[in-house]
Amino acid sequence: MIYIDSCLIQSADEEDEQYDGCSCSLNDTCAECSCSNRFGINYNSLNCLNINKTGPVFECNSECRCSFELCQNRVSQKDDQCNNVEIISTPNKGSGVISRKSILHPGTYIGEYVGEVLSENEAHRRILATENYEHNYLLLYNEHQSGKIIKTFIDARYYGNWTRFINHSCNPNLHIVPIRIDQPTPPRLAFFTLREVQDNEELSYTYGTMIDEKHSKPCHCSSSSCTGFMPYQQTD
Template sequence: MVDLSDGLEDVPVLHKDLKIPTFKYCPDNVQGPGCGVDPSEVTLPGCSCVSRSCCPESCSCLQTGGPAYLSASALLDLNRTDSDYSSPVFECNALCGCSDTCSNRVVQKGLQLRLEIFRTSSRGCGVRTLQQIPRGTFVCEYAGEVVSFAEARRRQLNQSAEENNYIIAVMEHAGSGSVTKTFVDPTRVGNVGRFLNHSCQPNLVMVPVRVHSVVPRLALFASRDIRTEEELTFDYSGGCGEQQPAEAMTVAEANRPNGPQRKPCSCGANNCTGFLPLDLSILS
């Protein structure tokens, strides 16, 4: 077994000598073209707590978004991800006075589970767990280059029909028409998350989590109990469906040799839509 992370993760990311596409492994987001903020820079204020673990009554981090985790480091309320509105998740950071064992430090600890990249029967590489994962557990990030809208659009337009599109676009609505958009592309620089396949009935859910930076980390949590050796999947659309229907593509876009193409979904779920999600808002 080979460690794909080459020691960069606390727990090795294993595979059995697979032919992996060339990319640079990095556990965290990195600043890409057009991104005005370095995700590794500490830009959020810290709390002044001096206790071993913070409490909502006195911790400024917890007061910003409310408690997010149980004492067992599991996401407190998975139902928040299914509602129209949810509170943001702010973890304690490098400027906080609390200890490293604070219960509000989960995603920042990185990968803690034994995962394996394997060859699926019909969807290329995938990721499976080598241990049981309880519901609500943090699994891994979807990390890569954080790029601007213009760069994400340029990259997607330059892709051929045969290439995989790894770009994830996350839109966060803060009320009063305020929308924060984050574009993460792990094609060239990324972590184990880039190998996760889509499913119309996934066992992971993506939650934006802020730790040291205003740039969110795209954290994936178990949406149910997951068995050993079960493949890990998430919904590429975020459970919100497509931003625009496939029919909204112009004739020119649909006919361009290098234009966006609907790709069939092979997840095998009972509710499978037949096609992978395609976010056309990047191309608008």
């Protein structure tokens, strides 16, 4: 794997608009600016995702006049938890990621799932080509917008970062939140905590919503609510 800090996009959508920036001054925190308040305030005073947040997350962008250091609406653009995590070997799941210190506040930003952003056709081609591999690093995220399903495919097999090693759990402590900054697509797929995380606790999220014995692999998450099978996202 080649380590990268941001996603590699095969081809940009030329029809995507550049979002307008806020007019905050360099001394503003952007706690309630036009970007952060577009669909409700995104983050609280602790820089954690608001627990009541239900709408899309728009962070300040390259057109904004605010200071990157003082802005409170650029959480996913700042440092992640890479210095506070450790990649480990697990008995039944291959590699995994643990937090080396406790994370007290729900909504804490953990990191972004990065890799190659693929078209749907290329994603299907790679799924067929790698179906016999033990590990699959192709993440599909489905968003429901105005009766439509918006699909984002990110493959971290060849290019990625440490988040590719985060395992599934039927009782996860993380979830994925799509974040938009400059343009509508592709969104950044960011991990945030769902609850307090203890030191040396393994980080995890749910791999999908679909479960069947034909397509699902055995699950080894060992949680009390384990379904016995790994869920997946339906690609069709």
